[in-house]
Amino acid sequence: MSESSAEILTAPYRLKYSYKRTTGPVIGRFLTDLRDGKITGVRRPDGAVMVPPREYDPETGEALSEFVSLPDTGVVTGWTWVAEPRQLHAMSTPFAFATIQLDGAHTGMLHRVVAPDESVMRSGMRVRARWAAERVGMITDIECFVPEESA
Amino acid sequence: MSEDAQGPITMIRTPVDLEYNISAGPDLTLFLRGLKEEKKLYGRRSPNGDVYIPPRGACPVTGQPMLEEVEVSDHGTVTTFCLINIPIEGQELKPPYVFAAIILDGASLPLFHMIAGIAADEARMGMRVKANWKPDDELVLSLESINYFEPSGEPDADYDSYKEHL
Known part of the structure; x- marks a missing residue:
């Protein structure tokens, strides 16, 4: 073969x-x-609420069906700052991917937090959902979460 | 939109779209350059004697480093094949067409490629085929350097000669 x-x-x-x-x-x-502007979780036999809801209990496999309405506010439990969004992130400005535990829920939900800059971000910060103007039945019906004081 | 006109959500679109920059590594590089620059098919011998094409860096069976490069023939034998009648998104070929596992002479494992030059329903196990190469100035660093495999005119191979490869 050649060099x-x-x-x-x-x-x-x-x-x-x-x-x-x-x-x-x-x-x-x-x-x-x-799509109707409501966030729904599901209750496990021990009373814990999972959101997004699951069809089966993750520990026992028992079918779950007790739906629970949750507020659109919660607490950031973990986050990572995306300083340079890529084309498919659907946002061209910096944001954070975060796990958000809604008030009344016992699990974190992955979504994005839009904040003025990274220094605002911290675990424990209060956030509120910003709903999309047109909702179609997708997780992006929540456009993002924003710091509660700025909502 | 009025809400009562909408039923419950039962289906969602979840597209996957991943962009990579892949490195072919030294072994696939050998194979791809062979196709474009020499119009040849290079494999590599494993410590147990099997010739893998495309070549790999390590023997998939034992994990040992592979040995020397081996040129294999562009003639081979169809072991199994699939007649495709259903169009799929992203595929430019018009059905029906045939894809086959071809044991190239000198190789120990089959290469997958399209079979043409015959009616789709004439494809058969044991059929002897040869590569139909692109013209020299159209060769590329991919298996697309071979348009397809076509009947070589040789008599069909005995079942016993390829039964180990099924």
Whole structure:
């Protein structure tokens, strides 16, 4: 082989699948309620509330069906700042990915927090949902969460 | 939109779209450069004697480093094949077409490629095929340097000669 073969080839590679999937009755209920501007969780036998709701109890596998309405406010329990959003992040300005424990919930929900800058972010900060103007039954019906004092 | 006109959500779109920059590594680089620069198919021999094409850096069975590079023939034998009748998104080929596992002469594992030059329903196990290469000035760093495999005119291979590869 020629000397040039020592050079290792690299190439861009794009993996793209246009999946559609069924929601099942529980996530379907969650998304349907989001479209109506409401956040719905599900209660486990021990009283803990999971949001987004799950169809089965993660510990016992028991089917869950007791839906619980939750407020659109909560607390950031963890976050990471995205200083340079990429094209597919759907926001061109910096934001944080965060787990948000809604008031009354016992689990964190992954969403994004839009704040003036990273220095505002901290675990324990209060946030409130900013709803999208047009809601279609997707998690993005909540556009983002924002610091509660600025809501 | 009025809410009573909308039923419950039962289906969502969840597209996956990932952009990578991949490195071919030394072994796939050998294979790809062979296709474009030499119009040849390079594999690599494993310590147990099997010739892998495309070549790999480590033997998938034992994890040992692979040994020397081996040129394999662009003639081979169809072991199994699939007749595709259903169009899928992103595929430019018009059904029906045939994809086959082809044991190239000198290789120990099959290469997957399209079979053409025959009616789709004439594809069969044991059929002898040869590579139909792109013209020299259109060769690329990918298996697209081979348009497809087509019948070579040789008599079909005996089942016993490829039964280990099924």
